[in-house]
Amino acid sequence: MRKRLKFSRVEVSYLEAAPDHGQPEIAVIFPDRKRRRVVPIAVGEAATRLWQQPLPEEGFLALAEHAQDEALVSP
Numbered sequence: 001m002r003k004r005l006k007f008s009r010v011e012v013s014y015l016e017a018a019p020d021h022g023q024p025e026i027a028v029i030f031p032d033r034k035r036r037r038v039v040p041i042a043v044g045e046a047a048t049r050l051w052q053q054p055l056p057e058e059g060f061l062a063l064a065e066h067a068q069d070e071a072l073v074s075p
Contacts, residue, residue, distance in 0.1 A: 007057035010064070013038075014051040024048045028064035039064040 005012040011029040018025035026047040030037040041063040042050050055063070 003051070005054060007060070010057065010060060012054070012060055014047065018043070024051075026050050028060050028067075030064075039067045041067050 001016055003014045005014075009030075009032070011031055013027045013029055015025045017023065021043070023044045024047040025040055026042045027038050027040045030039075041047075041060070054060075
């Protein structure tokens, strides 16, 4: 099940079991870009902890900026 938090510039998506690895995953989504940019920022226990105790928008932006993996998806 996908859950979302919406901020002014980004959305945060939490999956209890991501389809590619089956673990919890949290990602930052940039919905206002021409092609939505999705940046996974945590997997497993770290993802669950971030979802249960969310950061402010600036914290999620900082994590997305330092993440190594990203994907571009069509809206």
